Amino acid sequence: MADNKTCLRCGAVFEEGSHYCTRCGAPVVNRCTDPGDLLNDPCGHICGPRDAFCSKCGSETTFKKAGLIHSPYTENKVLYKNHLDDMSWLLHPFFTKW
Ligand SMILES: [Zn+2]
Numbered sequence: 558m559a560d561n562k563t564c565l566r567c568g569a570v571f572e573e574g575s576h577y578c579t580r581c582g583a584p585v586v587n588r589c590t591d592p593g594d595l596l597n598d599p600c601g602h603i604c605g606p607r608d609a610f611c612s613k614c615g616s617e618t619t620f621k622k623a624g625l626i627h628s629p630y631t632e633n634k635v636l637y638k639n640h641l642d643d644m645s646w647l648l649h650p651f652f653t654k655w
């Protein structure tokens with residue numbers, strides 16, 4: 558396997574099947590942090606070890622959230638706005654009347 562199995566933060570070598578570094582607690586797999594919502598499943602995309610943002614949906618990766626990857630950019634603001642617009646259906650009279 559060409560997978561990089563060493564911790565980005567402390568350099569410890571991971572055992573097969575690890576999810577977090579046992580020395581420093583850093584995540585092993587760089588995964589998309591998009592939590593999904595009532596209408597959409599979580600993205601769950603496995604990102605490359607150097608990706609700060611998901612290539613599928615633009616959300617931050619676990620490595621970026623954990624501070625393992627430093628990016629001068631914050632989460633995609635256009636996407637964030639779209640997420641807010643997506644939630645506007647909660648204010649629909651159908652829901653507020655109940
Ligand atoms: Zn570590």
Ligand SMILES: [Zn+2]
Pocket residue numbers: 589590591600601602611612613614615616
């Ligand atoms: Zn994603």
